[in-house]
Amino acid sequence: MTLSPVSLKALDAPGQPTPSPELDELYRGFERELLVPLWTEIGDLMPTSPRPAAVAHRWRWSELVELAERAGELVPVGRGGERRAIALANPGLGGAPFATPTLWAAIQYLNPREDAPVHRHTQHAFRFVVEGEGVWTVVDGDPVAMRRGDFLLTPGWRFHGHHNQSDTPMAWLDGLDIPFVHATGSAFFELGPDAVEDRSTPVRSRAERLWAHPGLRPVSQPSPAPSSPIAAYRWEHTDAALADQLALEDEGHPGVIEPGHAAVRFTNPTTGGDVMPTIRAEMHRLRAGVRTASRREVGSAVWQVFDGEGVARVAEREWPVGRGDLVVVPSWVPLTFTAGAGLDLFRFSDTPIFERLHADRVEVEQGP
Numbered sequence: 001m002t003l004s005p006v007s008l009k010a011l012d013a014p015g016q017p018t019p020s021p022e023l024d025e026l027y028r029g030f031e032r033e034l035l036v037p038l039w040t041e042i043g044d045l046m047p048t049s050p051r052p053a054a055v056a057h058r059w060r061w062s063e064l065v066e067l068a069e070r071a072g073e074l075v076p077v078g079r080g081g082e083r084r085a086i087a088l089a090n091p092g093l094g095g096a097p098f099a100t101p102t103l104w105a106a107i108q109y110l111n112p113r114e115d116a117p118v119h120r121h122t123q124h125a126f127r128f129v130v131e132g133e134g135v136w137t138v139v140d141g142d143p144v145a146m147r148r149g150d151f152l153l154t155p156g157w158r159f160h161g162h163h164n165q166s167d168t169p170m171a172w173l174d175g176l177d178i179p180f181v182h183a184t185g186s187a188f189f190e191l192g193p194d195a196v197e198d199r200s201t202p203v204r205s206r207a208e209r210l211w212a213h214p215g216l217r218p219v220s221q222p223s224p225a226p227s228s229p230i231a232a233y234r235w236e237h238t239d240a241a242l243a244d245q246l247a248l249e250d251e252g253h254p255g256v257i258e259p260g261h262a263a264v265r266f267t268n269p270t271t272g273g274d275v276m277p278t279i280r281a282e283m284h285r286l287r288a289g290v291r292t293a294s295r296r297e298v299g300s301a302v303w304q305v306f307d308g309e310g311v312a313r314v315a316e317r318e319w320p321v322g323r324g325d326l327v328v329v330p331s332w333v334p335l336t337f338t339a340g341a342g343l344d345l346f347r348f349s350d351t352p353i354f355e356r357l358h359a360d361r362v363e364v365e366q367g368p
């Protein structure tokens with residue numbers, strides 16, 4: 001007898017019925033009617049702990065920049081393609097332009113005086129700047145300067161375009177929830193003007209002037225908002241917060257998350273929660289020589305080295321990392337960083353999704 005694919009597969013799986021011509025006929029009936037029984041699939045579908053398809057991987061910033069520069073020579077940016085953005089494609093995800101099953105991470109590149117046209121979409125987005133300046137991202141008409149160390153938000157359904165007002169090209173990291181929105185069939189998209197209308201170049205955006213004063217909320221804005229109204233979290237504030245945590249540690253006071261490891265989370269000042277409904281973002285600072293506790297959590301993350309150098313260890317794999325390098329961490333895979341002469345790390349993850357679903361879990365193991 002010729003076995004159907006499902007019965008062949010079932011031969012290896014535990015707890016399967018005895019093969020027979022009648023059983024094979026049953027399995028052929030399943031295939032014909034587009035049915036699949038649980039008992040042949042349960043090992044894959046309901047593992048005892050997460051078995052993500054995505055794998056850990058490291059991308060070198062120098063390689064990304066080199067290719068982005070080349071794209072800058074060969075590929076125009078404009079209507080249709082919308083952005084000169086080149087996405088990290090996780091080797092476990094079949095060639096899709098997805099860093100993880102939920103997160104998009106891309107290098108975006110604008111030549112001097114170039115514009116990326118205005119559009120809006122339901123996907124939530126941010127930019128993180130590891131080097132350079134001179135681009136303004138204009139979010140719902142509010143021009144926001146982009147500079148090294150800044151974390152900038154483009155929450156879903158806000159019109160946004162970018163323009164390079166300088167004589168040097170600029171590259172930065174984009175993070176979006178494109179794969180999550182794709183998988184759930186929840187994407188909407190709309191074009192705006194072909195060119196950014198407000199070409200002014202203020203040092204601070206209107207959003208920052210209204211919202212980015214520590215602990216001070218405008219009394220005119222009492223309602224909680226699903227995404228943070230702060231368009232840009234400036235490096236000077238992030239840096240000072242991390243430096244103060246380590247200084248407090250030196251003085252014997254609490255604040256760091258573990259010895260020699262300072263960390264801050266970017267938050268929505270209207271709720272105290274994450275900056276956007278699907279994305280968590282943090283900045284970490286390790287003192288020289290510090291090794292973080294091994295940690296794994298449900299949901300996936302992308303890390304980018306902002307400064308310094310060290311080693312990233314994800315499960316059994318280990319990579320040296322330096323400025324701009326990116327490391328992708330799949331769900332439930334243990335991660336440690338070891339700092340060389342100090343290490344500043346930007347991190348984003350899909351954790352808010354799992355927290356909202358009460359499906360979040362974290363495990364921390366102290367090292368030897």
Ligand code: GTQ
Pocket residue numbers: 082083085086106108121125160174175176
């Ligand atoms: O800058 O608006 O990397 O819409 C992917 C989609 C960037 C953007 C990306 C986008 C953008």
Ligand code: FE2
Pocket residue numbers: 119120121125160
């Ligand atoms: Fe966009």
